[in-house]
Amino acid sequence: MSNRDRTTVVILGAGKGGMAVLELLTHLPGVEIAGITDQSAAAPGLQYASQLGIPITQDLVSLISLQGINLIVNVTGDPHLDLLIATHKNPETEVLGGFASKVLWDFVQHASQIQSQLFQTEKLAGMGTFASGIAHDINNPLYILLAFAQNILEETDVSRIHEQTRSIMEAGKRIQGICQHITQYARSTNADNTTAVEVNDKLDEALNIARYATTLQDLSIVRRYGEHVEVFVNPGELFQVLVNLMTNAIHAMERKGTLTLSTCCENGVGKISIADTGSGIPTENLEKIFDPFFTTKPPGQGTGLGLHNVKAIIKKYRGELKVESEVGKGTTFTIELPRSSI
Numbered sequence: 001m002s003n004r005d006r007t008t009v010v011i012l013g014a015g016k017g018g019m020a021v022l023e024l025l026t027h028l029p030g031v032e033i034a035g036i037t038d039q040s041a042a043a044p045g046l047q048y049a050s051q052l053g054i055p056i057t058q059d060l061v062s063l064i065s066l067q068g069i070n071l072i073v074n075v076t077g078d079p080h081l082d083l084l085i086a087t088h089k090n091p092e093t094e095v096l097g098g099f100a101s102k103v104l105w106d107f108v109q110h111a112s113q114i115q116s117q118l119f120q121t122e123k124l125a126g127m128g129t130f131a132s133g134i135a136h137d138i139n140n141p142l143y144i145l146l147a148f149a150q151n152i153l154e155e156t157d158v159s160r161i162h163e164q165t166r167s168i169m170e171a172g173k174r175i176q177g178i179c180q181h182i183t184q185y186a187r188s189t190n191a192d193n194t195t196a197v198e199v200n201d202k203l204d205e206a207l208n209i210a211r212y213a214t215t216l217q218d219l220s221i222v223r224r225y226g227e228h229v230e231v232f233v234n235p236g237e238l239f240q241v242l243v244n245l246m247t248n249a250i251h252a253m254e255r256k257g258t259l260t261l262s263t264c265c266e267n268g269v270g271k272i273s274i275a276d277t278g279s280g281i282p283t284e285n286l287e288k289i290f291d292p293f294f295t296t297k298p299p300g301q302g303t304g305l306g307l308h309n310v311k312a313i314i315k316k317y318r319g320e321l322k323v324e325s326e327v328g329k330g331t332t333f334t335i336e337l338p339r340s341s342i
């Protein structure tokens with residue numbers, strides 16, 4: 001890459017604004033962040049930057065006057081800095097501050113709002129995928145419930161009435177359980193709720209939903225769970241990731257096969273893998289599956305947003321997402337996520 005294609009940036013301010021700008025810029029391939037500063041050593045962006053290997057300094061003046069800096073992004077909102085920057089910066093260095101940095105900050109906020117709307121939209125579209133499976137699962141206990149209610153109407157023996165009422169209650173509870181799964185899935189995720197999450201529990205919860213992806217199924221589920229596998233994420237987002245990967249796996253197996261769920265921890269990283277014995281993904285599609293709207297499903301049956309959202313969520317937590325696949329044999333998706341906060 002020539003120098004013209006590369007922009008070297010320093011960021012002044014590592015509070016919420018600085019953190020958001022840092023997050024945005026680290027994702028841009030042509031941008032190099034030469035350093036970040038904040039007068040408070042506890043500013044969240046500094047911790048984040050150190051995880052990314054970006055130089056941190058308390059020495060504002062030396063950061064501003066670094067050689068080879070193309071752009072200073074000032075998100076401190078401190079008007080006194082303008083003069084300091086003007087005095088110490090290299091003549092060729094440009095400054096983005098004041099209203100311009102406010103607009104940049106607004107843009108970052110807006111983009112993250114759009115992303116979370118995309119997550120929610122895809123989740124609700126997923127309800128369509130699960131609708132017939134859910135209806136099928138509700139229908140069985142409902143049938144039992146109605147049949148026993150009909151019997152009771154004609155029954156005079158009190159002990160038989162009690163027995164049948166118990167069956168009605170059991171069927172009702174099964175329906176109640178299904179409704180709880182659905183509400184859990186449809187609930188919007190609280191964006192700020194990042195915490196240590198037990199992965200094995202989340203896998204089981206996600207399976208409760210993903211199994212509605214098909215009605216008639218002859219699937220074997222194999223669990224290879226490690227002990228106390230924890231990752232530091234938003235539980236709702238992890239839930240969505242797992243539902244998406246399992247739904248894809250179940251669809252790929254066309255109602256027959258083995259779904260293997262494995263977890264373990266290695267070197268401070270929680271590892272989850274979801275393996276299916278389904279159709280596999282042709283090599284030429286492996287690069288495309290994460291693109292938004294890429295789907296091989298018939299029109300109306302997939303948004304093609306599932307894996308795009310999975311990747312965005314994993315990236316947000318500095319995790320890794322890998323896929324291995326062989327046509328006719330199956331596919332394994334592996335996720336690695338940090339076990340503690342960044």
Ligand SMILES: Nc1ncnc2c1ncn2[C@@H]1O[C@H](COP(=O)(O)OP(=O)(O)OP(=O)(O)O)[C@@H](O)[C@H]1O
Pocket residue numbers: 125129244248249252276278279280281289290294295296297301302303304305306307308331
């Ligand atoms: N486990 C898998 N086995 C085989 N193909 C897969 C698997 N997972 C994903 N794919 C392929 O990747 C494509 C994109 O997946 P993605 O989850 O993004 O969208 P989708 O499943 O098609 O739609 P939606 O997620 O909205 O239902 C799928 O259409 C399918 O071709």
Ligand SMILES: [Mg+2]
Pocket residue numbers: 244247248302306307
């Ligand atoms: Mg999908």
